[in-house]
Amino acid sequence: MAEEKKLFKVTIDNITIEVEPGTSILNAARMIGGDVAPPAMCYYSKLKGSGGKCRTCLVEVAAGSTADPRPMPKLVASCRTNVMDGMVVKNITSERVIDARNGVVEFLLLNHPLDCPICDQAGECHLQDLSYDHGKEGTRYEFNRRTFKKHDLGPYIQLHMTRCILCYRCVFTADQLTNKRVHGVLDRGDHAEIATYIEKSLDNDFIGNVIDVCPVGALTDKTFRFKNRVWFLKPVDAHRDCPKCSGKVTLWNRGDEVFRVTARKDQWGEVEDWICNECRFEKKSTNDWVIEGPTKVSRQSVISQGHYEGLKMPKETLVEVLDGRKPRLLMDIHDVSEVNKPTVDLSKIAGPAHSDDFK
Amino acid sequence: MGRKLLLEKAHVPGIRSYEVYRREGGYASVEKAFKHMSPDLVTEEVKKSGLRGRGGAGFPTGMKWSFLAKPEGVPRYLVCNADESEPGTFKDRYLMEFIPHLLIEGLIVASYALGSNRTYIYIRGEYAWIVDILEQAIAEANANGWLGKNIMGTGFDCQIYVQRGAGAYICGEETALIESLEGKRGNPRIKPPFPAVKGLWDCPTVVNNVETLAAVVPIINLGGEEYAKIGIGKSTGTKLISACGNINKPGVFEIDMTISVEEFIYSEEYCGGIPNGKKLKACIPGGSSVPILPANLLFKTAKGDTRIMNYESLSDGGFATGTMMGSGGFIVLDEDQCVVRHTLTLARFYRHESCGQCSPCREGTGWMEKILKNIEYGKGKKSDIDLLWDIQRKIEGNTICPLGDAAAWPVAAAIRHFRDEFEWHVDNPVESQSRNFGLAHYADPRPVPVTA
Known part of the structure; x- marks a missing residue:
């Protein structure tokens, strides 16, 4: 008989769950879901080595394990701390955590330009969500926010260094998805910046994914720049046969026009399948894609306001009312009148219709 | 010897x-x-x-x-x-x-x-x-x-x-x-x-x-x-101390962790006292990242015992009234030194040396430096002192490595022990540009709590 795998029992905010050994506190909390899941700005489950830097996911460990029930003296980064059997974790039930998270949000926003009104990320920005959920109103910072020399990353990717929170996700993405990373973090401390050192364009086939992993508006899609606000667009799932990637994407439409293409994201805002640059930047016509249907958008998101998920065509009731008889045409107006000639196509008239058009 | x-x-x-x-x-x-x-x-x-x-x-x-x-x-x-x-x-x-x-x-x-x-x-x-x-x-x-x-x-x-x-x-x-x-x-x-x-x-x-x-x-x-x-208790062996600041004989000394701090500063064998007959104001006994102590807490612990140059005695009283052995960088400040300026210097150092990986340290160190700069140059507000305290509190313990703590501790200790001097800087913006706060009461003996 195969030995049963021992599961670890962990209690987070008084909710107990059994998880496999080697699971991080954050992932265990995500299994519970809801408010229990700590926010994460730098951790990305698909990127190895990410996490631990932003400190928004700090939690209090009230008891280390059944074997050693001592509490951990410091708050720990839940994304990089694995659960132990019998561990008791406090997230939103801990005053210390709420206070520390408050501080971290303030630190993250300290030098952030707050240029949301002109930022393409607004509406799907994790920093916006984080500050609404965990921040305080107003800042106590009275100094000039830091600025950087503009740095060009080529035709596809727009870099706004002032918005960057140095989560290192794009660095890990380039390391793990492309064969050669050409950008990285230069300098250190509060003057650290994302750049290529000598201006180079990022042109690897999969480098576009850095746009999707960026939690803020530091890396945005140049082909979508200032084209539209995301909440005016309607996301639909679509796919195509792509020789390079899975081809599974989300199209952001307005009417028939495809404004941008992104990878599909799960409920934690993480990419499900990486997509290639060709799918992302070159295929901006509905004809290129097989539409699957509207993307599920969380009700928390501002994007859901213009979304037509759940909208149904009204039922055709006339036949039912007429006891199964089909409606019959009693009189065709064109039989008795010269008005409104059917040969005149209204949509092809230049300007508003005029009686001259029907002469 | x-x-x-x-x-x-x-x-x-x-x-x-x-x-x-x-x-x-x-x-x-x-x-x-x-x-x-x-x-x-x-x-x-x-x-x-x-x-x-x-x-x-x-x-x-x-x-x-x-x-x-x-x-x-x-x-x-x-x-x-x-x-x-x-x-x-x-x-x-x-x-x-x-x-x-x-x-x-x-x-x-x-x-x-x-x-x-x-x-x-x-x-x-x-x-x-x-x-x-x-x-x-x-x-x-x-x-x-x-x-x-x-x-x-x-x-x-x-x-x-x-x-x-x-x-x-x-x-x-x-x-x-x-x-x-x-x-x-x-x-x-x-x-x-x-x-x-x-x-x-x-x-x-x-x-x-x-x-x-x-x-x-x-x-x-x-x-x-x-x-x-050799040594006392858990502080065994000898320790190299690099002494600098306002002392007659700066340099590296080897001590066996049994001598008192007072002896270390004033004896001819070690630091040789403070030049020009000046009085001691404060001291950082273990390198820049350990808490600064005013003169009246340096020689005697809060309990009234003589402070010895070793791990336990220096940290006696915790952060409230003690400090740390650290790496043995012994910095002495005499009565003419300004603690605000000194704290600014350290804050600038930590801002410059922060790696920028985790947010509290990256953003907090720069913020502290800017506020300290304002206070030092006569542009500070009373609320800035409490703000500094709150910032250091939110950095400490929330970072990946101890650099965040090292940046927070000197600021915390300076405010804890020298709050008057910070307030004086805020209240006298003009005067503070031309003269120092001086020794004030920092060397006055502290009342020793009577134990029953």
Whole structure:
């Protein structure tokens, strides 16, 4: 008989769950879901080595394990701390955590330009969500926010260094998805910046994914720049046969026009399948894609306001009312009148219709 | 006169060369360890000696060594942390410059104990000339059979390499040091895993300070128990103190951790008092990152006991009324020094040296510097002092590595003990630009609580 795998029992905010050994506190909390899941700005489950830097996911460990029930003296980064059997974790039930998270949000926003009104990320920005959920109103910072020399990353990717929170996700993405990373973090401390050192364009086939992993508006899609606000667009799932990637994407439409293409994201805002640059930047016509249907958008998101998920065509009731008889045409107006000639196509008239058009 | 173990022979002419060092009894510990002791026995001796890490944290060295994972077929590494960049600390520089063979000797014994066949000295970039001195010493040790293959016929191979850093304070943090040694950006790693399990190139690694490794030599020569007899309680052996600031005789001193702080500052053997008959205002006894203490808490603890220059006594009273031994960078401030300006200097240093990896340290250190600058230049507000306190509180303990704590503690201690001076700066913006707050009541004796 195969030995049963021992599961670890962990209690987070008084909710107990059994998880496999080697699971991080954050992932265990995500299994519970809801408010229990700590926010994460730098951790990305698909990127190895990410996490631990932003400190928004700090939690209090009230008891280390059944074997050693001592509490951990410091708050720990839940994304990089694995659960132990019998561990008791406090997230939103801990005053210390709420206070520390408050501080971290303030630190993250300290030098952030707050240029949301002109930022393409607004509406799907994790920093916006984080500050609404965990921040305080107003800042106590009275100094000039830091600025950087503009740095060009080529035709596809727009870099706004002032918005960057140095989560290192794009660095890990380039390391793990492309064969050669050409950008990285230069300098250190509060003057650290994302750049290529000598201006180079990022042109690897999969480098576009850095746009999707960026939690803020530091890396945005140049082909979508200032084209539209995301909440005016309607996301639909679509796919195509792509020789390079899975081809599974989300199209952001307005009417028939495809404004941008992104990878599909799960409920934690993480990419499900990486997509290639060709799918992302070159295929901006509905004809290129097989539409699957509207993307599920969380009700928390501002994007859901213009979304037509759940909208149904009204039922055709006339036949039912007429006891199964089909409606019959009693009189065709064109039989008795010269008005409104059917040969005149209204949509092809230049300007508003005029009686001259029907002469 | 305290006992000297490390710097005893430092002033013998020509001690830097192998011949003189050997003539003075050098490499005896290697002979003793290789001929008569097993690696585990060496670790056991170090454990018995009670030696504590001299880099700042004061963690027992023998314990650290015994934590080293020893899986089969995986190399283990010993790394010597010579990235001494703490403002006020310059003891390792002195040791490496004047008596380099002592470090090499200690490294060979420690490598033997830990089974490290490739040992690295990671040295601060600014210590460029010391690299030459160390490499010379390594070459001499190689030529005389202390390094290389099959040392003294024991079958143990060891080679020492010197690697220069690029001058970043953060690379003195052990995991950042390892990253830098691997050729990457010097960002601290997230622990666990600790270096003892996954360090250099993902192999078990021990990182020790220069002075710690040099202290292995007298421990083996004397025996661990004999070494432990020097000093008081858990502060065993001797400690190098680099004294600077307003004192008559700045320099590196070896103390045996039994003398009082008062004696250390005023005796002719050590600092030799404060120049020009000035009075003592404050002191940072362990390098820039430990809390500053006013004169009235420096000589006597809050309980009224005499403060001794050792780990326990200096930290007596916790952060409320105590400080830390740290790395032994003893900075003395006389009555003419301005604590606000001093705190600003430190804040600027930590802002500049923060690696920028985690948000509280990256953003908080810069913010603190800007506020301190305002206060120092007469543009501060009363609320700024409380704001500073709140910022340091939110940095401390919430960062990946101890640099965040090191940046927060000096600010916290300065506000805790010298709040009047900060307030004076805010209330007298014009006057504060032309004169100092002075000594005020900082040297007045504190009322000692009566214990029943």
